[in-house]
Amino acid sequence: MKVDDWQNGGFGLYLHWPFCQAKCPYCDFNSHVSALIDQDRWKNAYLSEIARVGAQTQGRVLNTVFFGGGTPSMMEPSLVAAIIEKIRATWPTSNDMEVTLEANPTSVEAGRFQGYRDAGVNRISMGVQALNDNDLRRLGRLHSVAEARAAFDIARNTFDRVSFDLIYARQDQSADHWRAELSEALTMAIDHLSLYQLTIESGTAFGDRYERGKLRGLPDDDSAGDMYFITQELCEKAGMPAYEVSNHARPGSESRHNKIYWRYGDYAGVGPGAHGRVTIDGNRYATDTPLQPGAWLNSVEKTGSGEANSIALPLKDQVTEYLLMGMRLIDGISLSRYESLARKPLCHNKINELSEIGVVVHEGDNLRPTPQGLAVLNAVLRELLPE
Amino acid sequence: MTELKNIRNFSIVAHIDHGKSTLADRLIQLTGTVAERDMKEQLLDAMDIERERGITIKANTVRIEYPAKDGETYVLNLIDTPGHVDFAYEVSRSMQAVEGSLLVVDASQGVEAQTLANVYQAIDADHEIVPVLNKVDLPAADCDRVAEQIEDVIGIDATDAVRISAKTGIGIPDVLEAIVTRLPAPKGDRDAPLKAMLVDSYYDAYLGVVVIIRVIDGVIKKGDRIKMMRTGGLYPVDRLGVFRPAMQNIAELGPGEIGFLTASIKQVRDTRVGDTITHEKKGCTEPLPGFKPAQPVVFCGLFPVDSAEFEDLRDAIEKLALNDASFSYEMETSAALGFGFRCGFLGLLHLEVIRDRLEREYGIDLITTAPSVIYHVHMKDGTMQELHNPADMPDLTYVDHIEEPRIKATILVPDEYLGDVLKLCQDRRGIQQDLTYAGTRAMVVYDLPLNEVVFDFYDRLKSVTKGYASFDYQMIGYRADFLVKMQVLVNDEPVDALSTMVHRDRAEQRGRAMCEKLKELIPRHMFKIPIQAAIGGRVIARETLSAMRKDVTAKCYGGDATRKKKLLEKQKAGKKKMRQFGKVEIPQQAFINALKMDD
Numbered sequence: 001m002k003v004d005d006w007q008n009g010g011f012g013l014y015l016h017w018p019f020c021q022a023k024c025p026y027c028d029f030n031s032h033v034s035a036l037i038d039q040d041r042w043k044n045a046y047l048s049e050i051a052r053v054g055a056q057t058q059g060r061v062l063n064t065v066f067f068g069g070g071t072p073s074m075m076e077p078s079l080v081a082a083i084i085e086k087i088r089a090t091w092p093t094s095n096d097m098e099v100t101l102e103a104n105p106t107s108v109e110a111g112r113f114q115g116y117r118d119a120g121v122n123r124i125s126m127g128v129q130a131l132n133d134n135d136l137r138r139l140g141r142l143h144s145v146a147e148a149r150a151a152f153d154i155a156r157n158t159f160d161r162v163s164f165d166l167i168y169a170r171q172d173q174s175a176d177h178w179r180a181e182l183s184e185a186l187t188m189a190i191d192h193l194s195l196y197q198l199t200i201e202s203g204t205a206f207g208d209r210y211e212r213g214k215l216r217g218l219p220d221d222d223s224a225g226d227m228y229f230i231t232q233e234l235c236e237k238a239g240m241p242a243y244e245v246s247n248h249a250r251p252g253s254e255s256r257h258n259k260i261y262w263r264y265g266d267y268a269g270v271g272p273g274a275h276g277r278v279t280i281d282g283n284r285y286a287t288d289t290p291l292q293p294g295a296w297l298n299s300v301e302k303t304g305s306g307e308a309n310s311i312a313l314p315l316k317d318q319v320t321e322y323l324l325m326g327m328r329l330i331d332g333i334s335l336s337r338y339e340s341l342a343r344k345p346l347c348h349n350k351i352n353e354l355s356e357i358g359v360v361v362h363e364g365d366n367l368r369p370t371p372q373g374l375a376v377l378n379a380v381l382r383e384l385l386p387e
Numbered sequence: 388m389t390e391l392k393n394i395r396n397f398s399i400v401a402h403i404d405h406g407k408s409t410l411a412d413r414l415i416q417l418t419g420t421v422a423e424r425d426m427k428e429q430l431l432d433a434m435d436i437e438r439e440r441g442i443t444i445k446a447n448t449v450r451i452e453y454p455a456k457d458g459e460t461y462v463l464n465l466i467d468t469p470g471h472v473d474f475a476y477e478v479s480r481s482m483q484a485v486e487g488s489l490l491v492v493d494a495s496q497g498v499e500a501q502t503l504a505n506v507y508q509a510i511d512a513d514h515e516i517v518p519v520l521n522k523v524d525l526p527a528a529d530c531d532r533v534a535e536q537i538e539d540v541i542g543i544d545a546t547d548a549v550r551i552s553a554k555t556g557i558g559i560p561d562v563l564e565a566i567v568t569r570l571p572a573p574k575g576d577r578d579a580p581l582k583a584m585l586v587d588s589y590y591d592a593y594l595g596v597v598v599i600i601r602v603i604d605g606v607i608k609k610g611d612r613i614k615m616m617r618t619g620g621l622y623p624v625d626r627l628g629v630f631r632p633a634m635q636n637i638a639e640l641g642p643g644e645i646g647f648l649t650a651s652i653k654q655v656r657d658t659r660v661g662d663t664i665t666h667e668k669k670g671c672t673e674p675l676p677g678f679k680p681a682q683p684v685v686f687c688g689l690f691p692v693d694s695a696e697f698e699d700l701r702d703a704i705e706k707l708a709l710n711d712a713s714f715s716y717e718m719e720t721s722a723a724l725g726f727g728f729r730c731g732f733l734g735l736l737h738l739e740v741i742r743d744r745l746e747r748e749y750g751i752d753l754i755t756t757a758p759s760v761i762y763h764v765h766m767k768d769g770t771m772q773e774l775h776n777p778a779d780m781p782d783l784t785y786v787d788h789i790e791e792p793r794i795k796a797t798i799l800v801p802d803e804y805l806g807d808v809l810k811l812c813q814d815r816r817g818i819q820q821d822l823t824y825a826g827t828r829a830m831v832v833y834d835l836p837l838n839e840v841v842f843d844f845y846d847r848l849k850s851v852t853k854g855y856a857s858f859d860y861q862m863i864g865y866r867a868d869f870l871v872k873m874q875v876l877v878n879d880e881p882v883d884a885l886s887t888m889v890h891r892d893r894a895e896q897r898g899r900a901m902c903e904k905l906k907e908l909i910p911r912h913m914f915k916i917p918i919q920a921a922i923g924g925r926v927i928a929r930e931t932l933s934a935m936r937k938d939v940t941a942k943c944y945g946g947d948a949t950r951k952k953k954l955l956e957k958q959k960a961g962k963k964k965m966r967q968f969g970k971v972e973i974p975q976q977a978f979i980n981a982l983k984m985d986d
Contacts, residue, residue, distance in 0.1 A: 014945055196941040225936030246941050261945040275946040286949060321948050324955060328943060353970065357914045377939040379913050382959050 005318070006279045008337055009265020011057070012064035012257045013087065015046065016271030017072040018293045021104070024140040025205035026167070026198060030273035030291050031070045039079050045300040046079075046270060047086045052305055053268040054090035056280055060266075062091040064098040064257035067121070073103035077115025084120040098256045100125055103155070105148035105164075113158040123161040125194070125255075126152060131181050135170055140205075149188070156190055161253065163192035168231065169224040170198050171217040178227045179234065186238040191253035195231050196246050197224055228375055245328050245374055262329045264322045270306070272296035277321075283312045315341055316386060324381055332360075332368025342386065350383055388606070389462045392572045394643040396464045396485035396601070398514075400506050402499035402857065405491050406521040409553040410562070411449070411467060417559050418451045418463075420631050446481045446587035448599055448645050449632040455567045463566055464645040466586065468505070473734030475861065476679055477587065477713075478505060480661045482512040483677065484586045484601035484645065487570030489562065490537070494520040494550070495527035497828070498540050499857035500799045506541055517565050518548035524555055532826065540825045575642025580671040581605030581664070585615070586645070588658040590710040594626070596652035600664060601645045604671070608639040612667040613650065616674040620657055621667055622650035655710045681713035683731025684792065684862065685738055685841050686775045688719055688756035688884065689745070690727030692975050693963065696751050697726045703749035704728055707741060714741055721778070723884050723968050724754060729776055735841055754966065754975050756884040760837045763790040763865055777886040780872040783923065790865040791888075792837040795820065797830065798848070800856040805829045807851040815839035816868075816890055834863065838888060873898055873927075875981075876919040877905070880969040884978055894920075898928035901981055908977035911935035916971055 020031045065087060067080065084099060100123040101116055103109050113124065128148045130136050136144065143151070155162045166185055168178050185193065200210045200218070209215040219227065235241060235248040243254050244262060260267055269276035269287060272295070276287040287310045290296045300306040313321075319342045326333035339345045351367065354360045359373030359380050373380050401407035415421050451463040468481040482488075488509040492498055509516055518537050520530050534545040549565050551558030586599040600607075607613070611624045628636045629646040640646045652658060660681070663674035691700045704716050715731035732738040738758060745751055762774040765787045774780060774789075796817070800808050802824075812819070812833045821832035835844075840860065848856050873894055875885040885905075889897045898920030905918045909932055920928040943951055965972035 016946075197937075199941050222936055228937050245939055245943070258944060261943075261948070267945050269945065273946070275949065277945070277948070288949075317952065320952050320956070324951055325943065325948060354913075357970075359913055373913075375937045375939055376913050376935050378955065378958070379935060379938050381955055382962060385955060385959050 004279045004282065005264070005337065005341060006266035006277070006284065008334070009263035010063045010256075010260045011060050011265060012066065012260040012267045013050075013053075013062060014066050014068060014257075014267055014269045014271075014274055014276070015072075015083065016269070016274040017067060017069040017075055018272045018296075019074055020069065020071045021074070021142055022140065023205075025209075026139060026201070028201035028204050028207075029070070032293055034293070037074075039076050041297065043079050043082050045297050045306070046083050048300055048304065049270045049306050050083070050086050050090055052307075053270060053276070053278070057091070057266075057268060057278060060091060062087065062093045062097060064260060065100070066257040067099075067101040069102055071104050071109075072101050073109040073112065073116075077112050077119050080116055080121060081119035088120075098123055100255065100257055102127065103151075104143065105151035105155075106143045107147060107151065110151040110154040113154055117158050122159065123163070123255075124155045124159050125192075126155060126162065126164040128152065128164040128185075129167050130170065131166070131184055135173070138171060139167065152188065161192065162190045163194060163249075163255065164189070165194040165196065167196050167198050168227050169219050171215070173219060173227075175223060175226045175230060179230050182231060182234050186234060186240070189238070189240060191240075192247070192249045192255065193235065193240060194247050195235070197228060225375065232371060241330075242374070243330050245377065259329075262325045264318075264325050272306075277313075284318055285310045286313050286317075287311075315343065320385055323384055327367075327369055327377060327381060327384070328374075330368065330374070332366055335362075335365050335367055338367075346384065354380060354383060388639060388641040389644065391575060391643045393459060393461050394464070394573055395461055395487070395566050395570050396466070396573055396643065396645060397487045397489060397566055397570055398466045398468050398481060398485050398509070399489045399491055400468075400502060400509055400516075401491035401521075402493070402496075402502045405493040405496065405499070405502070406553045407467070407491055410489070410491060410519070410521065410551070410559075411465060413553050413556060413559045414451060414463075414465065414563065415449060415632065417556075417563070418453050420449065420451050421633075446477060446599060447632070448586070448630050448647075450629040450645070451631075453563050453567065456564060457567075461567050462644075463563070466645065473732075473737045475504075475508070476681070476733075477660055479508055479512070479677070480584065481586055482508050482514065483661075483675075484584055485512075485514070486573055487515040487517065487566070489519050489566070490516050490541075490543075491519045491521050492533055492537060494523050494530050494533050495525045497533050497536050498799070498825070500797050500830075500859040501857055503541065503797060503799070504859040504861070510543075515570050516543055517562075517569050518543065518545045519562060520548050520550045521553055523550045524552040524557060536825050540830065573643030575602070576604045577606060577642050579604035580669055581607055581611075581613075581666045582671045582675065583607060583640075583664040584675055585658055585660060585662040585664055587660055588652075588655050590655050594649045596649065596655055596658060598648050598650070598652065598658055598664075599645070600640070600648060602640050602642055603675070604642055605666075606639050606641045607648070607664075613648075613664050614667045614670055615658065616663040616665060616670075617659055617678055618657060618662060620652070622652055625649045625651060656708065656712045659712060681733070683713065683715050683733060684837065685732045685734055685758050685760060686729060687732075687738060687758040688721065688724065688727050688754075688776070689730055689742065690721065690724040690754045690756070690884075692752035692754055692966075694725045699749065700728070700745070700751050700753075703745050703751060704730070706749075707744060711741070713737070719776070721756075721883055723882050724756070724966060727754075731775070735845070752975070754884070754978055756978055757887050758841045759888065760792050760841055762792075762870065762888060765790065765867075774888075777872050777888050778883040780886075780888075788867045789870040789888075790867045791870060793863050793866050794835055794837050794840060794860040795863045796833045796835050796840065796858065796860040798833070798856055798858050799825075799828055799830050800852055802827050802829055804852040804855060805831070808848065808856060811844075811847055811851055815844060816893070835860075836868070836890075837862070871922045873901075874921045875901060875905070876917070876921060876926075877909070877973065878916045878969050878971045879919075880971075882968055882973070885981060891922075894922055895927050902928045902930040904981045905977065906930045906932050908980055909971065909973055912971060914970070 018032050099121045101121045102125045105126045133144050200206050240248040242248050272293045273291040278285050288308050289306045290308050296306050351362050399407045447467040449465050454460045466481045468478045534548050537545040549561045582604040583600045583602045588598045591597050609627045614621050626649045628634050661678040665671045713733050716728045719729040764772045764774050767787045817833040817835040823830050869891040870888050871891050873889045874881050902918045915934045916932040918930045919926045965974050
């Protein structure tokens with residue numbers, strides 16, 4: 001029997017909770033601030049959507065669930081429990097199904113951790129962002145370093161698997177400063193770290209300030225590059241090497257959910273602004289939903305579907321997505337899988353040229369970025385993408 | 388047909404923005420030549436580029452009927468001449484076709500270098516010159532000072548200068564009266580064999596080639612069979628007329644008259660400015676003196692950015708060439724740029740006009756290579772080769788010496804910028820010929836190599852003088868100098884489109900500047916790129932463009948795939964605006980910008 005391409009990557013469910021206590025100035029995710037959130041109404045909508053996508057993907061084994069946001073740690077544990085219960089009733093799940101929830105490191109939220117664990121969450125990803133109070137304020141975070149550490153301690157005592165995020169290449173941050181901060185973070189780390197270079201996105205408060213020339217003290221590309229390589233070096237020494245551009249883990253503790261994206265598996269997206277890639281009858285569909293929380297709720301309640309678009313992806317687009325996601329992994333991509341999507345092999349001259357300048361390694365069926373290549377992945381991809 | 392004594396033919400000499408076109412508009416308006424409702428600004432500038440840039444490229448004529456104070460009605464023919472040094476020959480022919488000139492000077496600005504060059508052409512053509520001070524209504528106008536300047540600098544009497552404001556209409560009747568009373572009537576013999584000058588020509592989609600002529604002797608009628616004496620072409624006259632400024636048919640044109648003819652001529656190329664038109668039978672024997680075939684002086688390569696557009700470029704260039712005899716082209720192949728054309732132009736403005744038209748009217752993105760002049764390469768065997776393209780430089784072992792074209796540049800500049808101008812000219816290997824003062828402005832004359840001027844001299848001059856300098860030049864001939872071909876190697880590969888001829892003493896400096904420029908212009912690659920300038924095999928300057936250190940998206944999860952895919956595809960498409968040299972991609976604008984020197 002012919003195996004659909006997605007099966008090489010697995011199947012996961014992404015749930016988007018669109019609310020935050022406050023909008024961070026660097027964040028371009030779909031997040032909203034709202035005083036009144038009717039969690040029951042949201043529960044019904046999520047359960048209805050799970051039933052809908054469940055019907056499309058009947059019989060598949062679900063490997064992972066990811067509660068992202070926004071700030072999903074604003075969800076009542078009972079809401080999370082109801083959702084996970086519905087999920088288990090909808091799909092057969094793998095024995096070790098990974099269920100991750102993103103959390104802000106405040107005392108209020110830490111108080112719900114036990115409840116999440118009881119609901120079935122087995123992995124927490126915390127947005128610590130910086131280990132420096134001044135920088136936390138500049139990043140618009142509502143917590144202090146001490147608060148984050150306290151929340152983190154509760155998390156590690158509640159969950160086996162805890163990850164946290166830091167942002168580097170911040171305003172006025174030097175390479176030495178980052179080295180010290182990351183060393184400290186590594187002493188706290190359990191099994192996983194996401195370390196992102198600050199990216200100024202248009203449409204954010206930082207983006208506006210940057211365009212007006214008011215966002216000062218950002219490191220230039222070369223020093224940001226230095227910080228990236230320091231990150232690789234320190235994490236590797238600490239036994240948490242990169243497995244993706246910005247993600248580091250003890251071997252075996254990688255985020256299985258995120259690896260579904262990078263290995264270009266299938267994922268269903270539920271909630272406002274959630275994207276999905278779902279293979280139905282041999283076609284891979286790109287799905288999305290209304291961005292506005294109210295619009296999504298209305299759509300689910302009135303029409304029984306929160307889906308805004310569902311487009312059968314042409315193979316060419318699948319090839320591009322496979323490359324751009326897959327080459328983010330240290331493990332890279334499978335050339336035979338590329339060939340079966342592209343209906344032709346990846347250009348050998350290109351591979352050779354890129355190998356010669358030391359940005360990729362080609363071994364048998366495997367093509368992967370070198371550490372140098374990963375740092376300039378956009379340039380590598382500009383070469384590799386089909387014409 | 389009009390009596391000779393009732394004809395006045397004239398041109399208007401002025402610097403850009405001194406009000407030539409506005410004055411022409413007023414003359415046309417005041418004499419009722421064009422109905423009020425049909426008036427639009429700058430009636431005579433037909434092409435979009437002419438209107439936009441405020442320059443005239445083609446000669447235009449208009450016939451005005453003016454009832455003068457003496458009770459007689461006069462026919463006034465105005466020839467609007469091209470106003471730029473690139474078209475000096477065309478200007479000289481237009482000047483030969485009339486007997487007098489109005490010298491229009493902005494009373495708030497004074498005489499400019501361009502005015503000088505054109506007024507000298509008028510003087511060379513034995514014109515009677517009537518000075519006209521324009522913009523007298525402006526608060527900054529200083530008529531007495533400017534009149535004095537005209538006398539000092541140009542050496543003509545300006546006591547009776549007509550004071551006008553073309554914008555408001557002040558003094559326009561005085562101009563008309565001065566044309567009649569102060570300019571001479573043309574001379575000519577109605578019974579002599581036909582002798583007419585081809586003043587200019589252009590292509591009209593409905594009529595074919597329209598030829599502007601000035602009849603010297605004899606009479607030309609519709610149906611006559613005519614002969615172009617220089618090209619030998621024979622044609623029957625289909626249509627004869629005058630511009631008012633709309634075309635108006637006329638039965639015949641006699642001595643002293645200016646008008647147009649059409650004669651089933653297919654290409655503008657078949658009509659040469661300055662040619663003599665006579666009858667096929669019983670024609671005149673001697674052509675008019677002063678004819679020169681069009682001589683391109685500046686050359687550059689034009690290549691399509693997208694090599695698939697080569698055929699489109701060929702079509703476009705062929706079409707443009709039909710209407711412009713002074714523009715030459717031949718196919719060129721460059722290792723780096725693929726197929727394109729080596730094109731010759733009368734000057735830099737001409738180059739820009741043609742390039743603009745190709746890009747604008749034909750929608751082709753172009754790479755323009757470094758403009759080059761024509762070098763005379765004298766070989767050891769005594770022969771001489773004309774070098775239009777540095778890439779074609781012969782092997783040095785066979786070369787005896789190289790000569791380059793030189794110009795006489797006239798620059799008028801306010802005193803406070805004089806030092807900067809002298810430095811600029813000196814840096815460009817200039818030899819000072821003259822330095823005089825007219826009031827607070829200095830007039831500097833330099834002997835300069837044309838190749839130091841073709842590229843960005845005028846831009847530099849404008850920038851060091853904050854736009855206050857005016858500049859004009861004429862070719863003065865060839866002179867030997869120590870010239871070498873400088874090659875540029877990017878990642879050890881020679882890029883022929885960046886080769887230039889430079890003076891040996893300036894080579895290191897130019898090479899360094901060019902390598903530094905290229906280092907800024909070429910985006911970083913995944914590997915480091917040496918950029919070198921070399922003469923022969925010897926490297927004289929070197930820069931290294933370091934490898935890009937980091938270019939990766941920090942966050943890319945399931946929800947980002949669509950957006951990041953679009954972003955990457957856009958970036959990938961952006962690469963098509965670059966040219967591949969070995970492994971290196973060079974952006975299109977780098978070819979021109981690499982040569983711009985900041986001095």
